[in-house]
Amino acid sequence: MAVAAEPTLDEPIRRAFGCSPSRPLALLSSGGGGPHARTSTLVEVERTVHASAGMGQRLFDALATVPHTADGGWIASLSYGLGATIEPMARAGARPESPFGDGTLLRARHTHAFDHEHRTWSSAELPPLATLPESRAGTLEPQTSDADFARAVARVREYVRAGDIFQANIARIWSGFVPMPMRAWALGVLDRVPARYGAYAELSPGRAVLSVSPELFLAVDAQARSVRTRPIKGTRGADGCADELERCDKERAELHMIVDLMRNDLGRVCSIGSVRVSEPRSIERHPTVQHAVAEVSGTLRPGVGHAELLRATFPPGSVTGAPKVRAMQIIDELEPFSRGPYCGALGWLGDDGAVALSVAIRTFALEEVDGGTRLTYWTGCGIVADADPMRECLESHEKAAVALLAVGTGRVSAGPRDR
DSSP: OOEEOOSOTTHHHHHHHTSOTTSOEEEEEOOSOSTTOOEEEEEEEEEEEEEOTTOTHHHHHHHHHSOOOTTOEEEEEEOTTHHHHHOGGGOOSOOOOOTTTTEEEEEEEEEEEEETTTTEESOSOOOOOOOOOOOOOOEEEESSOHHHHHHHHHHHHHHHHTTSOSEEEEEEEEEEEESSOHHHHHHHHHHHSOOTEEEEEEEETTEEEEEEEOOEEEEEETTTTEEEEEOEEEEEETTSOHHHHHHOHHHHHHHHHHHHHHHHHHHTTBOTTOOEEEEEEEEEEOSSEEEEEEEEEEEBOTTOOHHHHHHHHOSOGGGTEESHHHHHHHHHHHOOSOOTTTTSEEEEEETTSOEEEEEOOSEEEEEEETTEEEEEEEEEEEEOTTOOHHHHHHHHHHTTHHHHHHHTOSSOOOTTTTO
16 A cells, blocks of 8 residues: 655655664665665564674575565675675685674565655555754774775786786775764765665664665566666766766776676576666766766576575676676785675565665765764775776775765865875
8 A cells, every 4th residue: 555655855764763773674765866766665674684704605595494475575785705605716815804794684574665756655554753863973084095005906907917807896995983873873874865775774783784875786676587787887076077987998998897797697597698788888977976887687587586696696796896706806815804795785685586786885884882883984996907096096085975975074084095
């Protein structure tokens, strides 16, 4: 039954804040308008399945064994490290362990979907509306210096020029603090920084993930058995020249490689001849950046479920590189930190076969501490043969702009940038 909503743009967020603080919740928040941002989903959580590092099979077992219901499903927060559990050869050596492990599944107890176009809810029994507290400014500082990041970029470039890989995505890490409770701050960010694939999920007491991602990893239409992915490669600041991004041969080559990789990944689980580039490269504008994006689609073979689809495609090609396994080995070698939930996937896995997962970029790992919330954030860049280390540093700061909006500061702290 569709229930008309009050005319407030932030209603799903306000109802999320009205949920009982004694139970974990998750919110998939579609903002920014357009055909890819129509529905927000508020989930009150019934049970949690967590997989520590190397134990990702627990997640696949839960997907297979928990009894299905007509409208049931899971909120999935799949960490980047799950990729090395799926493909052990992707490991290059010891890596700092993340408290987020291989990932977490949150079983939906109550699900409330909000249609932004018609402004209706899917259910009549809704959590009460609540007013978010006023936001308080926090801090965000780079923990990877520009010099260290530039050295990593240069090393990847050497690998590419030696013919070892075509492309690898290299990240840097940031940390910060906001003097607010975790749920209040995170929901406030989703309200202030609309994102096409916004998400907030409470994974364990005092720990959550918040994402304002612009990128679709996987969408499956359960009835049609169709699957789509929309990889992003190529970034400029919101005030940059879209024509320059459109014409840039380097950025065009980056996306072309990842489109080919995703075609190959989907081809492992789709009907022969069904995988195609359904939308060619185009430029998308977002509040703080603009991206080049394309769409690849196909039709899933009979019998392919969530586990098979994820094993064929995870982690996303746009945040690893090509060839994928070798790129992951190089990432393991060059990044002295865990990616945690960053560069994984976040979203919905329905009992009916539906999937709506974003690529977990523009993503915070949150930990509630005395006096507020501790933040970890990451930014990354795709590196090819002609990458300019200083230009990649600039791009990594451009991708931090949305995080700076979130914490309420208009500038990047000097931090260790010149170390």
